[in-house]
Amino acid sequence: MKLKKILVLEDExxxxxxxxxxxxxxxxxxxxxxxxxxxxxxxxMNPDICLALLDVMLPDIDGFEVCRRIRAxxxxxxxxxxxxKSQEIDKVTGLMTGADDYVTKPFSPAELTARVDALIRRLGxxxxxxxxxxxxxxxxxxxxxxxxxxxxxxxxxxxxxxxxLMRLFLQNPGRAMSREDILSSVWGNEFTGELKTVDVNIRRxxxxxxxxxxxxxxxxxxxxxGYKWGY
Ligand code: CA
Numbered sequence: 001m002k003l004k005k006i007l008v009l010e011d012e013x014x015x016x017x018x019x020x021x022x023x024x025x026x027x028x029x030x031x032x033x034x035x036x037x038x039x040x041x042x043x044x045m046n047p048d049i050c051l052a053l054l055d056v057m058l059p060d061i062d063g064f065e066v067c068r069r070i071r072a073x074x075x076x077x078x079x080x081x082x083x084x085k086s087q088e089i090d091k092v093t094g095l096m097t098g099a100d101d102y103v104t105k106p107f108s109p110a111e112l113t114a115r116v117d118a119l120i121r122r123l124g125x126x127x128x129x130x131x132x133x134x135x136x137x138x139x140x141x142x143x144x145x146x147x148x149x150x151x152x153x154x155x156x157x158x159x160x161x162x163x164x165l166m167r168l169f170l171q172n173p174g175r176a177m178s179r180e181d182i183l184s185s186v187w188g189n190e191f192t193g194e195l196k197t198v199d200v201n202i203r204r205x206x207x208x209x210x211x212x213x214x215x216x217x218x219x220x221x222x223x224x225x226g227y228k229w230g231y
Pocket of ligand 1: 012055056057058
């Protein structure tokens with residue numbers, strides 16, 4: 001499973017490493033930055049960062065400015081400002097520049113990770129992750145992370161070849177696929193097998209997914225050409 005990347009912008013090394021250790025312990029992948037410029041550079045290099053922890057007081061550009069630039073780029077990533085206790089005004093400024101939340105220093109590891117977890121849930125970053133791994137078509141749900149298929153919520157056991165066939169069809173609904181195309185996408189270009197291999201595997205797959213494999217409802221035949229996900 002891919003870990004979620006979190007930018008940690010903090011110029012004080014001791015605080016930064018404290019935050020980094022605790023994020024790692026909670027199952028995140030921290031990306032460290034020690035200045036505003038460094039943070040912007042790291043954001044450019046890691047477009048998959050889903051949340052940023054931004055210290056306000058920095059030697060170069062301050063945390064608010066970094067937040068402003070993140071939002072100006074159109075990013076919807078989560079932003080939590082790390083503010084000092086005396087800087088009550090920071091909270092208002094932070095929320096005005098597009099921050100989602102703030103944590104007041106000094107904070108406990110539990111407090112920090114609770115805020116991070118809560119913001120990730122609130123922004124639906126978990127759901128986006130999950131949704132991008134699932135393809136739904138009629139009664140079928142294919143999970144491309146676990147490589148599993150369900151029909152009406154019931155697991156359908158597939159071989160790896162059958163899984164690859166299902167994925168190919170569900171990614172190309174309604175499109176007539178020639179047997180040559182199917183052979184090269186599922187078995188690879190180097191495979192010099194016969195086109196009959198495709199037919200044999202489609203027949204097996206139909207037995208698993210169709211109510212009546214002789215009258216396929218989903219995986220239909222395109223006569224003289226190949227097959228189509230007809231749902
Ligand atoms: Ca600082």
